[in-house]
Amino acid sequence: MKYDYPQLDIARAIISGALDENNFDVSLVQAFLEGYSEQCSLEKECIIGSLKMLWFMESTWWINSSMDQQNSPPKRFVKEMLWLSENHKQLEFMLKDI
Numbered sequence: 001m002k003y004d005y006p007q008l009d010i011a012r013a014i015i016s017g018a019l020d021e022n023n024f025d026v027s028l029v030q031a032f033l034e035g036y037s038e039q040c041s042l043e044k045e046c047i048i049g050s051l052k053m054l055w056f057m058e059s060t061w062w063i064n065s066s067m068d069q070q071n072s073p074p075k076r077f078v079k080e081m082l083w084l085s086e087n088h089k090q091l092e093f094m095l096k097d098i
Contacts, residue, residue, distance in 0.1 A: 011054035
């Protein structure tokens with residue numbers, strides 16, 4: 001694709017890099033934030049908004065009646081969307097220290 005939302009790329013990198021099963025490693029989010037900020041300013045609020053946008057944009061692709069039959073990597077994406085749907089209200093709390 002030639003055009004995409006940078007926020008989706010940010011969220012995709014964060015969720016795929018920091019979520020392992022049900023463990024969201026905030027130290028990896030912090031490391032991403034520090035590295036990304038060397039090139040472009042990025043605030044915690046942008047990360048939270050990006051993760052919510054990712055759920056909004058991708059959940060309809062991965063959460064459906066055949067999601068239990070998915071293989072990797074779609075199976076991974078299903079788990080990420082389910083985790084975001086269960087934890088979107090806690091993202092601000094989870095990321096409060098970064």
